[in-house]
Amino acid sequence: MKLLITLLFSLFCSTLTIAQNVEMADVMRSNGKIYVVVAVIATIFVGLMIFLIRMDKKVQKLEE
């Protein structure tokens, strides 16, 4: 019984240390963080789109 507890405890400890060292399976940090660049480009795209839609509404008002 004691052996089992020790074993489990050591297993738990080892998983803890592994968890600290392992690089998280985080999408943004995978593949050399290329998705950060994707997010940045997407932000600019969304910003431009919002601007264009607002401009479209202004022009529509003028056309009426």
Place this chain on the structure above:
Amino acid sequence: MPVPKLNILNETIRNLYFHVTMWFSMIFLMLMSLIQSIRYLSSFDKLRDLKAETLASTGIFIATLGLTTGMIWAQFTWGTFWVNDPKLNGAAVTMLIYLAYFILRNSIENEDSRARVSAIYNILAFVMMIVFIGILPRMTDSLHPGNGGNPGFGNYDLDSNMRMVFYPAVIGWILIGSWIAQLSYRIKVLEINKENK
């Protein structure tokens, strides 16, 4: 295009073509706005005042994009969306200064004095912008490259591959910014003409 391989930065070094160019574009638009304000003060032509306002608002739009992209970049390289970096705070103060420009414009009802006061304020705002994002970050420690003893990206870009993308991107974003400003200026002129009819 190959890029320098650096720790922590990894592929995000490519954000240089998007995040940094935003600020170049903003500074260009603010410079044009300053020139229009000065020309308004020498000619008292109301259209020049309108041009200055439109250029400044387009500059703020581009700056918002620059700030948002910068925050995303910071989250995955420096660890948080916002650090107390002189460049970041300087950029935030700059945006507040220009937001104050629009509030000032809206608070004055008389058209002539509004144009005159906001033109003078715009000159002050441009000088403050240069101080806050161009001079102060260089005098203290900053996380930004090229500031406070940090090497600029130019030191890593040994084969000038990044320059070959970066400079055309700067020109491109300056042109896009000017185009946006011109389009919104034309819409504003149309709106004014419609009101006068």
